[in-house]
Amino acid sequence: MDILNKLYEMTAFAQTGGDWTFLIMILIAFVLLYLGIVKKYEPLLLIPIGFGVLLANFPGGGMGVVQAASDGTVTLPDGTQEIIWDMPLHKIAHDLGLMNFIYYMCIKTGFIPPIIFMGVGALTDFGPMLRNLRLSIFGAGAQFGIFAVLLASLALGFTPQEAASLGIIGGADGPTAIFTTIKLAPHLLGPIAIAAYSYMALVPVIVPLVVKALCSKKELMINMKQQDKLYPNKTEIKNMRVLKILFPICVTTIVALLVPTAVSLVGMLMFGNLLKELGAMTSRLFDTASNAIMNTATIFLGISVGATMTADAFLNLTTIGIVVGGFLAFALSIAAGICMVKIFNLFVKKKVNPLVGATGLSAVPMASRVANDIATQYDSKNHVLNYCMASNISGVIGSAVAAGVLISFLG
Amino acid sequence: MENMGLGLTLMLIGMLTVFVILLIVINLSKVLISIVNKVAPEEEAPKKKVEAPAPKLIDANVMAIIEAAVKELTGGKGTVTNVEKL
Numbered sequence: 001m002d003i004l005n006k007l008y009e010m011t012a013f014a015q016t017g018g019d020w021t022f023l024i025m026i027l028i029a030f031v032l033l034y035l036g037i038v039k040k041y042e043p044l045l046l047i048p049i050g051f052g053v054l055l056a057n058f059p060g061g062g063m064g065v066v067q068a069a070s071d072g073t074v075t076l077p078d079g080t081q082e083i084i085w086d087m088p089l090h091k092i093a094h095d096l097g098l099m100n101f102i103y104y105m106c107i108k109t110g111f112i113p114p115i116i117f118m119g120v121g122a123l124t125d126f127g128p129m130l131r132n133l134r135l136s137i138f139g140a141g142a143q144f145g146i147f148a149v150l151l152a153s154l155a156l157g158f159t160p161q162e163a164a165s166l167g168i169i170g171g172a173d174g175p176t177a178i179f180t181t182i183k184l185a186p187h188l189l190g191p192i193a194i195a196a197y198s199y200m201a202l203v204p205v206i207v208p209l210v211v212k213a214l215c216s217k218k219e220l221m222i223n224m225k226q227q228d229k230l231y232p233n234k235t236e237i238k239n240m241r242v243l244k245i246l247f248p249i250c251v252t253t254i255v256a257l258l259v260p261t262a263v264s265l266v267g268m269l270m271f272g273n274l275l276k277e278l279g280a281m282t283s284r285l286f287d288t289a290s291n292a293i294m295n296t297a298t299i300f301l302g303i304s305v306g307a308t309m310t311a312d313a314f315l316n317l318t319t320i321g322i323v324v325g326g327f328l329a330f331a332l333s334i335a336a337g338i339c340m341v342k343i344f345n346l347f348v349k350k351k352v353n354p355l356v357g358a359t360g361l362s363a364v365p366m367a368s369r370v371a372n373d374i375a376t377q378y379d380s381k382n383h384v385l386n387y388c389m390a391s392n393i394s395g396v397i398g399s400a401v402a403a404g405v406l407i408s409f410l411g
Numbered sequence: 412m413e414n415m416g417l418g419l420t421l422m423l424i425g426m427l428t429v430f431v432i433l434l435i436v437i438n439l440s441k442v443l444i445s446i447v448n449k450v451a452p453e454e455e456a457p458k459k460k461v462e463a464p465a466p467k468l469i470d471a472n473v474m475a476i477i478e479a480a481v482k483e484l485t486g487g488k489g490t491v492t493n494v495e496k497l
Contacts, residue, residue: 140430164421238452238453397436398432401428401432401433406425409424
């Protein structure tokens with residue numbers, strides 16, 4: 001009987017302490033895994049995040065991330081309290097377990113998001129943006145959702161730091177949202193990351209919804225290639241290869257001088273891009289940045305962000321606020337981009353398809369693909385992909401700059 | 412209410428900064444384009460010159476042996492389209 005008792009005490013059931021909320025979290029983990037595996041919504045992220053949620057919520061498993069209070073205090077499993085920043089990493093690993101070790105070493109330090117940005121840069125082609133510089137400005141309009149939701153969240157009683165982290169979901173850029181949240185409101189990391197990546201996965205649903213609510217058929221049929229023929233670009237690029245090498249170096253320098261807090265994101269993005277553009281000279285580094293490092297970073301990011309979603313941290317009203325606010329931020333960003341194009345069209349002869357404004361939020365390149373699909377629905381010859389990529393890519397820079405502003409004011 | 416003031420300030424400064432930075436990036440790119448167009452207008456293309464003198468270094472006998480070996484290894488499915496000396 002004693003052995004049976006000990007066996008029972010070994011299981012998770014004996015360690016619930018009468019609190020069964022972990023079952024809800026396990027159910028949420030299953031839903032996330034289902035969305036990733038069966039529905040194929042951002043599987044590279046939702047599967048690690050979903051599995052992280054699963055791992056974190058078994059009582060006695062010790063895999064959930066223990067969030068530090070604002071003064072850095074954490075409660076260890078034996079009930080004693082320590083200041084997390086005074087604990088060496090090996091002590092964190094020993095006392096709090098593997099997942100906290102990964103979280104406090106890779107995520108809380110802000111190490112992983114810029115590393116992912118390096119990989120994103122290595123996979124990004126700035127060519128469409130350089131060919132359509134005029135359209136790149138719409139990447140700025142689509143950052144409006146970030147600040148509008150920040151304002152709304154403040155009105156609802158969130159702290160400025162929490163409101164900024166919530167608003168940044170409107171940037172539609174996972175690593176930027178995570179980076180900002182780590183710096184400003186780390187206790188909200190789990191739900192914000194989930195909301196950011198879920199809405200990015202739902203770009204094919206949200207973008208058409210907003211576009212159809214705000215744009216007329218006539219506007220969506222504006223053919224960008226025809227406009228180019230009617231009003232040709234004055235600037236001709238004679239040597240794209242050299243231009244693409246100089247671009248990341250110069251942009252990093254300018255952004256670093258003006259918004260230093262954004263440089264860890266923009267700088268790493270441009271570094272990854274430089275490795276790509278240098279071609280054979282740095283092909284080995286490019287390969288590592290865009291594959292091995294990017295994939296490793298994604299695994300650690302996904303699984304440890306998932307592990308922050310313990311029942312205590314997730315099952316509360318704040319999470320509902322984040323889910324609703326995140327959607328609003330996303331939709332408002334798209335709407336603001338569209339409105340900016342509409343206003344722009346009032347003053348110029350060379351009209352712009354409002355879809356170019358809708359893709360000003362990041363979510364590269366899915367937003368552009370979705371916009372292209374919408375345009376071809378109305379006119380099968382109207383391919384706007386390259387034009388949308390211009391605002392789409394500048395949106396990545398725009399949201400990183402917006403994050404930099406928020407961090408420098410509220411961090 | 413105090414926070415709302417902060418929110419409005421952040422909105423104003425944030426949107427302004429994003430616009431200014433993107434405008435700077437756009438104009439910087441224009442400057443870069445004009446500099447590159449002046450300094451390095453055309454892509455040098457020496458590739459063809461390197462590829463052009465491709466001498467027939469593979470002896471017919473050697474070619475026949477390679478073809479036979481490939482056929483043997485692939486069970487007759489594979490064909491040799493090009494053989495180069497490295």
